[in-house]
Amino acid sequence: MRPRVSAALFLALTCTASSATAQFTAFTANSCSSDVSIIDVAARTVTATVAVDGRPKGVAVTPDGEFAYVVDAGADQVWVIDAKKLKIAKTIRLGDYAGEHNLQSIAMSPDGAFAYVPRADAKTLAVIDTKTRRVAATIPLGDVPEGLVIDSTGAFAYVGIGAQWVAVVDLASRQVVARVDLGFSKLGPTDLAVLPGGEIVYVATQDWYVKALDPQTNTLLTTLTTASGDVFGLAVTPDGSRLYATEFFAPAVLVVDTDTNLLVTSIPLTSRPRDIAITPDGALALVTGEQNLSPTGNDVTVIDVASNTVAGAIPVGCGPAAYQSAIVAAGGGRPDHESDSGTLPGRAVGGMTLAIDESLMTNDENPFSTLGAESSADF
16 A cells, blocks of 8 residues: 555535525545534634544535545544534444555445445445445455545446556446556556546546546546646536646646646645635635645635635644545535525535636647547556
């Protein structure tokens, strides 16, 4: 298993609608302070903190917004947090492994019936039935998994495994139906995002590259390069027109046109970004920031998507950094201290702006240039 050198924080979003406006709640897992922050995005403040006994990493929220499933990176377990009562409702044991960085991510099916957890020690994908809160199945993956994403139909999961592969899992048959060769990368696939219509799956490899896959043929479409490398988190806007990618060492968030796969702009940050999510209305991007030789950190930066400028920052617990960004969306439901007046479907979401005119640039000049359309590459 690859060594990990930092703590983790993840975002999951729920939304509730009132007659005037939609309200969004973000959940962040703060690994080195061992707690989960619940954020009122509109107020840009932490409204509650739930303590856990371990190192929380990935977060997934049920579609009704009532429960957050949080993986423990330092053990083989998942906490189920009651978002209204603000306490742990159940701890689900997946196995007996007690090593660090075993569980990094989690994803919820669109209907909320199952939660999926990659297990590095067992090289499997655990399937949790959210009704019984028990492990319903185990899917062999054949290599060490980390990040995953589920398509909008709930038919397939795409799981990063090993140093250069994405396993395509048929969730109905619970079998791996394809393995896509990304070409070797130094740390392997760490985060994934899929366009709303399922046309492209993007994969961050935590080096200089973001890979674009064709889910219809399960082949590599193209490779995108970055200016300074180390892309950790990915998120796609609800309309599918833009891909947002966190560039840790810059530090910055890159905005990519998904039609051309070329850079639109780069948004400088003061915290080193890891995970990213976009509110279901597409208005805001939320970015977790690590304090690692940077002016700020341990926060969530709020980006206005329309202008691609920083609109503020929300202090959270310690450890907003991750090697894999399992950002999962949900709709509806809020803690007891907020009113409930209906729900909207949700989707996962995350400076100053440096504008770039693509029409004046060649691929060699564009930090997100297309390298090729091979199904594998030699780097």
